[in-house]
Amino acid sequence: MTFAITRRQIVQTAAASMVAGGLPQLHAQEVARRFEPRPEGWxxxxxxxxxxxxxxxxxxxxxxxxxxxxxxxxxxxxxxxxxxxxxxxxxxxxxxxxxxxxxxxxxxxxxxxxxxxxxxxTQNRAVDWGAKAPAADPSDLREWLQPSELIPTDGIVKKVATQVVLGARSDREKAQRIYDWVIVSTYREPKVRGCGTGDIKAMLESGNMSGKCADINALFVGLCRASGVPARDIYGIRLVPSAFGYRELGGNPASLKGAQHCRAEVYLQGTGWVAMDPADVTKVMRQETPEWIKDAGHPVVAPVRKALFGSWESNWMGYNCASDVxxxxxxxxxxxxxxxxxxxxxxxxxxxxxxxxxxxxxxxxxxxx
The missing domain is CATH 2.60.40.2250 (Immunoglobulin-like)
Structure with missing residues (x-):
């Protein structure tokens, strides 16, 4: 199956970017949420x-x-x-x-x-877009541009990445486009076992864009790498409930069965390693409310979509960023x-x-x- 980006997907991605700056007007039955992780100590x-x-x-x-x-x-x-x-x-x-x-x-x-x-x-993490980060080791960055067995950077992955970032003028703009595109092009499938398989080539070739965090965040990482932006998954587990009241973004500390969750990072020139988690945006869309939210600008989703491009909450612990183990x-x-x-x-x-x-x-x- 040949994968192509449609005009509808481009329009959806543009719409998702437009809501980043603020929330749409709320309907009477909707309650605005807050999701703003900021460093507040360990x-x-x-x-x-x-x-x-x-x-x-x-x-x-x-x-x-x-x-x-x-x-x-x-x-x-x-x-x-x-x-x-x-x-x-x-x-x-x-x-x-x-x-x-x-x-x-x-x-x-x-x-x-x-x-x-x-x-x-752990502590809350949030990027300071105005701060200048020291230069990273070039050999380390090259490591996070390399493909893995489940995250190739050639073929259909390279083709899709090229389409998504076409015209982007900076690493940050590339990452933003990929982040938005992944959110509107994939969806959370609760029936997938565990965190998924992370086989992004199979996702794109089949056109089945459903999965869980190991699928959706791996796709984000692969598209970033194929676009020349170093990226990696971090594999971990949710520990306690979210301080912001999002049920699906926390864990039950008495029993963390099924609480495993991977996140992602990208390295942006001048900024350093930046937190990312498009998979959790799709989780909120699919499972936070009784009805499947299909609008990335929905007032329940928009704060999470905005925040998880650059921050994450301290109620999660990472084990490692290893692949092909x-x-x-x-x-x-x-x-x-x-x-x-x-x-x-x-x-x-x-x-x-x-x-x-x-x-x-x-x-x-x-x-x-």
Whole structure:
């Protein structure tokens, strides 16, 4: 299937850009929302992941993502672990530094168990468009222009990117066009398992533009890279409810089942790395209200659409920005991304998208001074 940008899509994208500066007049039954993350100091969370392979016998291995970001908006204070494993150690992805907790269990181990507890500090993030950022390492930026298995930068991805950014005069304008185009051209599909697969070539070739965060934000990243703008996904999890009252933009700290969420960043010349999350805009459109909102200028959507081009809220934690991950000692193929617990037993790999069969629980607790 050949993918082409239609006149309707161009008009929709232009309309989405026009609402960035303000909200349309509200109907009587609509309530204006506020979504304005601004740095307000650090918050501290204790995140605990518990895995138990119930009823399993034989050799087994469990892998858990360990928070490994040290940025102006997130830092890890401590990580510790316990369990019934014969060996437990950490490894790092050589390319991105993503940390992996690896626990191996002997055949004699009954109900292999692993507990990982991390203390992570986060804060709201918002770009200062007027500030001048120091120059980044060119070799690092080249890294985030490279394709991955699920995020190619040639073929149909390059073709669509060229159409979307045609005439753009700066990296920021390219990113804005891609962000708006992704929002009006994709949609959230709640029935997709987990966070999706992130196969953007398949999305564009099939014309099926539905998915979840790993699909929609990967498309944003791929189009940016294909346009010469460094970009990356950051894979993580929502920890607590949103301070702005958006139900779909928060997590239940007592049970973070299904709270995994990836975000994106782009590097803009003179500004530095900038937060992005078009996937959460589509989530608000599809799931925040009982009715599917199909207008990016709707008063429930517009504050989120505007804010998530440059900011995000501190109720989310990133694990890593790794792709094409080969888990140490795993028999399974490389992972497109790593933000879910993984395990292999004598029967094969466990399904990380089914935390009821592959029994794991993730909880969070905010530590207040």
């Amino acid at each position: 918050r501290k969370f204790e995140i605990t992941t518990t895995v138990q392979l119930r009823g399993e016998r034989g050799d087994a291995t469990i892998w858990l993502p360990v928070p490994s970001l040290d940025t102006p908006w997130q830092r890890t204070s401590d990580s510790n672990w316990s369990g019934t494993a014969s060996t437990i150690n950490t490894a790092s992805d050589g390319r991105t530094g993503a940390k992996v907790l690896v626990a191996k269990y002997a055949a004699s181990a009954a109900d292999p168990t692993l507990v990982l507890t991390s203390v992570v500090e 080969k888990l140490p000692g795993a028999k399974q193929a490389r992972l497109g991304f790593f933000m879910y617990p993984q395990a292999e037993t004598a029967a094969g790999a466990k399904d990380p998208y089914d935390p009821d069969t592959f029994v794991y629980q993730i909880t969070a607790r905010e530590i207040r001074a």
